[in-house]
Amino acid sequence: MQVSQDMTMARAEASATTVVEARGLDKSFGSVIAVDKADFEIKRGEFISIVGPSGCGKSTLLRMIAGLTPRSGGSLSVNGREVTGPRGDVGVMFQKPTLLEWKTVIENVLLPTALKGRVSEADRSKAQALLNLVGLQDFAHAFPRHLSGGMQQRVALARLLKIGSDILLLDEPFGALDEFTREHLNLELSRIVSDANVTSVFVTHNISEAIFLADKVFVMTPRPGRLAAVVDVPFPRPRDLSLLANPDFVDLVARVRDIFSKGETA
Amino acid sequence: MSSSANTNETRSWLWRVNPTHAAGHAGLLVGLLVLWETGSRTGLLDSLILPAPTAILAALWQIAVVDRLLWGHFGITLYEAMAGFVIGSAIGIALAIGAALWEPFRRYSAPYVVGLQVTPRIALAPIVIAWLGFGTTPNVAIAALLCFFPPFLNTMTGLLDVDRDLQEMFRSLRASKRQVFTQLMLPTALPYMMAGLKTAMTMALIGAIVGEFISASEGLGVLMHRFTFQLNMAATFAVLVALTLMGLLLFALMEWVDNRIVFWRHDERMQEISRKRAAREAGRAATETPGTARVAPAGRT
Numbered sequence: 001m002q003v004s005q006d007m008t009m010a011r012a013e014a015s016a017t018t019v020v021e022a023r024g025l026d027k028s029f030g031s032v033i034a035v036d037k038a039d040f041e042i043k044r045g046e047f048i049s050i051v052g053p054s055g056c057g058k059s060t061l062l063r064m065i066a067g068l069t070p071r072s073g074g075s076l077s078v079n080g081r082e083v084t085g086p087r088g089d090v091g092v093m094f095q096k097p098t099l100l101e102w103k104t105v106i107e108n109v110l111l112p113t114a115l116k117g118r119v120s121e122a123d124r125s126k127a128q129a130l131l132n133l134v135g136l137q138d139f140a141h142a143f144p145r146h147l148s149g150g151m152q153q154r155v156a157l158a159r160l161l162k163i164g165s166d167i168l169l170l171d172e173p174f175g176a177l178d179e180f181t182r183e184h185l186n187l188e189l190s191r192i193v194s195d196a197n198v199t200s201v202f203v204t205h206n207i208s209e210a211i212f213l214a215d216k217v218f219v220m221t222p223r224p225g226r227l228a229a230v231v232d233v234p235f236p237r238p239r240d241l242s243l244l245a246n247p248d249f250v251d252l253v254a255r256v257r258d259i260f261s262k263g264e265t266a
Numbered sequence: 267m268s269s270s271a272n273t274n275e276t277r278s279w280l281w282r283v284n285p286t287h288a289a290g291h292a293g294l295l296v297g298l299l300v301l302w303e304t305g306s307r308t309g310l311l312d313s314l315i316l317p318a319p320t321a322i323l324a325a326l327w328q329i330a331v332v333d334r335l336l337w338g339h340f341g342i343t344l345y346e347a348m349a350g351f352v353i354g355s356a357i358g359i360a361l362a363i364g365a366a367l368w369e370p371f372r373r374y375s376a377p378y379v380v381g382l383q384v385t386p387r388i389a390l391a392p393i394v395i396a397w398l399g400f401g402t403t404p405n406v407a408i409a410a411l412l413c414f415f416p417p418f419l420n421t422m423t424g425l426l427d428v429d430r431d432l433q434e435m436f437r438s439l440r441a442s443k444r445q446v447f448t449q450l451m452l453p454t455a456l457p458y459m460m461a462g463l464k465t466a467m468t469m470a471l472i473g474a475i476v477g478e479f480i481s482a483s484e485g486l487g488v489l490m491h492r493f494t495f496q497l498n499m500a501a502t503f504a505v506l507v508a509l510t511l512m513g514l515l516l517f518a519l520m521e522w523v524d525n526r527i528v529f530w531r532h533d534e535r536m537q538e539i540s541r542k543r544a545a546r547e548a549g550r551a552a553t554e555t556p557g558t559a560r561v562a563p564a565g566r567t
Contacts, residue, residue: 098435102530141543143536
């Protein structure tokens, strides 16, 4: 595809550009420290997984980048601008599909556009194309209630892509789905975002899922929520499920798990 | 997808008669009527207390068709109930929106709401009549007073029941406050509102009739009063039948409106809408680019 060629070129050329930068990023809720002095950078086109047990502050970190949760201290900028609230260059996908049950699938995909102004014919074609992309071409006029959980999350993914932001934040988007559906959707997600030239930040508590999807894995340990390590993932793309059985992959999973056990004894 | 809002899944057994059971329903009804009729004719039932079904039917024929006495009163009662319903519900919904959007109002009005709610509001009827005099106006007011609460409480509950994740989603899309209200809060509240309005409709009819009982010159309540004074029980029951029919009419109207407005609580309606939209889309695609499908089906890469 011509598009993806352009994108690989764009990616190579812009590989040095930092899109998210955090210095001493802090968040506390009362006396509880959710995120403790995190320093990190995310480069354009990267796929970052944030992995950690529940309560390690991974969702809080994501929500701070999204501008949904204000930080308590430190600095955080996206595309060179300080984060002060929700913004157009960042799109969020939640664990629940968060679809409007009174709107059809295509109307749900068009919601971000409708909230910004008028929906043009071009927008409708674009929405239909995105539905094709996520494999829901025949369900444009169905209502969310008539779709399975996995299909509802596909709609949410199409809606996320319709926002047109260059940074996608995914907060355990397939966490509520069964193992098979999740693996399948992870594969598709990986294909879709690498075609779309976007930067992705994916939160999960599943180590192998985190590694499978990512270029870099941010490992977080709880109490207080700390960015314990950044692990590079060297496997080439496109990846398929056979990677899960690759010895190097298994080693990497073990290494990440090790960081958690050290974090606990420390 | 709030599963908590199942206020509207109640069409169910009342409304739907399963065709395989239709014979059973008809048989039971006929059986009961025959039993009642024989009871009356054999003198087992005092016809001053419970007139025979045929007598009631004859009386209905008399007042509805022969004397044409019924219709004017029917219209008056229907008007009082409907006007009271519209006024009471409108005030209820308006106040609920105010209370949901403005916390201080909610806080300070709560004790009065509870106070008014625990007062048997029908007891206000004589006071309202003392204020507003005779005629239909006090009865409209009583109907409005009685049906105010269900839409008020339900609308407020619905507006405050908005799914937190959906709110976050709207926030992340930088929706304005107005958009959050019109596109998220209001649709969330609609099924609750409709459930409240259905109850309100029944209450409004009760209010109108009670008002007529106390003091009025026209309306089905007046007619019933008059017939009982004449010890014309068959005619009294005939008016009751007319009231039941009015209630059924209003109930059906509300069901129809519910089906239209909160279509996403009715599977058949949703499927119908899906089909229509898909057909329209297909039609448009065919006229725009004849011969070629506008959207390549299953074009997966």
